[in-house]
Amino acid sequence: MDAILLHLVPASAYALLALVVWRAPKRIDATSTAAASRILLAAGLLTHGFVLGYDMLDGATLRFGLAPALSLTLWLALVLYFAESFVTRLDSLLLLALPVASVCCLLPLALPGDVQITTPGWGLRLHLVVAMLAYSLFALAALHAVMLAVTERRLHHAQLDGDLDRLPPLLTVENLLFRLIAVAFVFLSLTLASGLLLPDLPTTRPLTVKYKLGFTAASWLVFGVLLAGRHLRGWRGRVAQRWTGAGFTFLLLAYAGTHFVLEVLFKR
Structure with a gap:
């Protein structure tokens, strides 16, 4: 109780x-x-x-x-x-x-x-802290992307009611989105590096570790391409939102997906 x-x-x-x-x-x-x-x-x-x-x-x-x-x-x-x-x-x-x-x-x-x-040793503690910072920043970025998509759709359909007064300028939110992604990308890079290099990370479930590493690497690649596209080609709007959604989906699969299968479906 x-x-x-x-x-x-x-x-x-x-x-x-x-x-x-x-x-x-x-x-x-x-x-x-x-x-x-x-x-x-x-x-x-x-x-x-x-x-x-x-x-x-x-x-x-x-x-x-x-x-x-x-x-x-x-x-x-x-x-x-x-x-x-x-x-x-x-x-x-x-x-x-x-x-x-x-x-x-x-x-x-x-x-x-x-x-x-x-x-847990200091390496594992640092790895977990950096990983959770990366996940949280990407979660916040994904929420910003959802908010941008919903607002742009309402603007496109001329649904200009008072709810839009809650929002800052869309360009401000979009710039914030890319700042969040850039910082989170640094933390995600450190997460991958520490996961590969630290000797004290638990390996009692090697298959789970491989899935996590694969999905995390896929997310890192997607966000890396998105940042490069933003810098080199000025990607924004729906293109940026779709890439953000794809990268965050891989990140969810990297942790939440494997643990959902083990803890909920297989009761392990």
Whole structure:
């Protein structure tokens, strides 16, 4: 019961914040609503971080699995959004991210994960931190791409209602998208390098490791081509959104896909 209540606190905070954002004034200068949203988001992040420690840390043992990893990814993505919200108001992004984060807070109750690493070395700790930073930045980039696609479609069909007042200029969001991808690409490169070079990474499931490495390399290649296309040919709009979606899909398959098969389908 205590564990259920513990997970319900951040999930409820995120759900309440999603409701506040949904019902908030649509004017970009609604500063009072923005301040209240930041307070609620900060409260959710603090409690969510405490829950992550409860789920993943047990003395010298590091517990990992599909649900805790998804929860950690959404937490890091929302931390990045919290920092970003002081520069640009992105209510539409919150409306996409908060319901997902709320569900991910509760997932560890059903899928706690059975991957346990005892006394992980500094190399493994660094590898996991860098990998989760890369995943979270790419998750945030994917949300930006979805927001751009939805907005451009509404503009194309002349659906110009008041909801567009929640959005910053599309060029601003697109430039932010590529900045996120560029930084995440650096972290993903470090993740691949550390995964290949560090001797203390667990190899008890060699087939899973091979799948992860293959899908991560495919994602790295897709995002590398996207950044090169942006720099050399000025790729933007739907081309950029499609490449972002493809790269993020490979990244999801690299971790979430293999763990879903092992933990949910095969019960391993």
